[in-house]
Amino acid sequence: MYMKMNIEDIQILCNRITDEAGKVFVAADKEVLVKILSGFLAGGHILFEDNPGLGKTLLVKVFAKITGCQWKRIQFTPDLMPADIIGTKVWKGVNSNFEIEKGPIFTNFLLADEINRAMPKTQSALLEAMEEHQVTIEGNTYKLGSLFTVMATQNPIEMEGTYPLPEAQMDRFIMKISMGYLDSIEKESEILRRRVLWKRDDPTEDIKSAVTQDQLVALLNEAENVYVDENIIRYITEIIRCTRKNSNVRLGASPRGGLALLKLSRAFALINGRNFVIPDDVKLLAANALSHRIMLNVDSILEGVTPESVINMILKGVEVPKEYTRGI
Numbered sequence: 456m457y458m459k460m461n462i463e464d465i466q467i468l469c470n471r472i473t474d475e476a477g478k479v480f481v482a483a484d485k486e487v488l489v490k491i492l493s494g495f496l497a498g499g500h501i502l503f504e505d506n507p508g509l510g511k512t513l514l515v516k517v518f519a520k521i522t523g524c525q526w527k528r529i530q531f532t533p534d535l536m537p538a539d540i541i542g543t544k545v546w547k548g549v550n551s552n553f554e555i556e557k558g559p560i561f562t563n564f565l566l567a568d569e570i571n572r573a574m575p576k577t578q579s580a581l582l583e584a585m586e587e588h589q590v591t592i593e594g595n596t597y598k599l600g601s602l603f604t605v606m607a608t609q610n611p612i613e614m615e616g617t618y619p620l621p622e623a624q625m626d627r628f629i630m631k632i633s634m635g636y637l638d639s640i641e642k643e644s645e646i647l648r649r650r651v652l653w654k655r656d657d658p659t660e661d662i663k664s665a666v667t668q669d670q671l672v673a674l675l676n677e678a679e680n681v682y683v684d685e686n687i688i689r690y691i692t693e694i695i696r697c698t699r700k701n702s703n704v705r706l707g708a709s710p711r712g713g714l715a716l717l718k719l720s721r722a723f724a725l726i727n728g729r730n731f732v733i734p735d736d737v738k739l740l741a742a743n744a745l746s747h748r749i750m751l752n753v754d755s756i757l758e759g760v761t762p763e764s765v766i767n768m769i770l771k772g773v774e775v776p777k778e779y780t781r782g783i
């Protein structure tokens with residue numbers, strides 16, 4: 456059993472998490488922090504994609520600290536091997552036998568930094584853990600905790616020295632977040648102001664968690680109780696199916712993409728103090744849930760079409776449900 460929380464308390468708690476994150480990380484708007492929290496409360500793994508220096512690593516560290524999760528970081532490099540992530544059998548001379556040495560993946564919150572710098576074989580070492588919350592070392596299977604979450608960062612694939620994540624790996628991320636550059640001089644200069652105040656580059660050491668583990672588990676469970684009307688389910692499904700029919704698209708979103716959009720919408724509703732999903736939740740998260748699952752035709756890419764623009768086009772074309780119930 457997990458503790459029950461009422462919807463007002465949930466909203467206050469979630470606000471506290473995003474407010475605390477915003478005190479360290481300068482976000483373009485609060486919405487991006489709410490989206491990230493949605494991904495986490497939906498029990499998913501999140502991919503952060505941006506150019507170097509936009510605060511990806513900082514943002515992930517801030518979330519790890521604020522949620523109070525045990526966390527580890529792996530810096531992905533071209534020579535990183537699967538065993539460096541999941542662990543391996545090692546010879547223990549003292550005991551004269553082989554023992555399993557568990558890798559850094561045995562944690563709640565894994566910061567997979569610059570994930571696309573490692574070889575696909577190494578990237579794939581995460582697949583079993585991400586999908587099934589377990590890893591297999593030398594034929595033995597070990598369970599990971601229920602809070603296990605990968606927060607991966609990557610530089611855009613056009614950059615040198617990167618190996619694109621295989622499609623199957625991409626599909627395992629519930630959402631992709633690209634923050635982009637801050638839009639105003641006021642916000643961007645705030646980064647420098649804070650640096651002057653903190654007198655160091657990494658202020659995350661002092662961050663205290665804003666939630667207890669029990670509260671986190673409760674939030675994750677409450678997200679599973681958010682009501683979704685049949686018309687909203689159809690709306691999501693229609694969006695997914697349109698990604699496969701669009702003429703710019705070579706590979707559309709999988710059913711897993713539909714599940715991701717459903718879970719994100721429920722978590723987003725919960726954070727906003729609602730125990731039912733509305734069409735706006737779906738619209739707001741569609742690009743985050745689906746853009747990394749859609750492969751475009753080469754011609755469309757050359758014309759400047761992006762997965763995000765395709766999703767926006769699709770959202771304009773799909774009829775938004777006007778009627779939906781708000782619970783049973």
Ligand SMILES: Nc1ncnc2c1ncn2[C@@H]1O[C@H](COP(=O)(O)OP(=O)(O)O)[C@@H](O)[C@H]1O
Nearest residue numbers: 479480481482507508509510511512513646656
């Ligand atoms: N939006 C932001 N808010 C606060 N600090 C930022 C922001 N963007 C960048 N920084 C600072 O810039 C530096 C680079 O950030 P980092 O997280 O290492 O970038 P990335 O991982 O994207 O390459 C860090 O010192 C970080 O504190």
Ligand SMILES: [Mg+2]
Nearest residue numbers: 511512568608
């Ligand atoms: Mg980084």
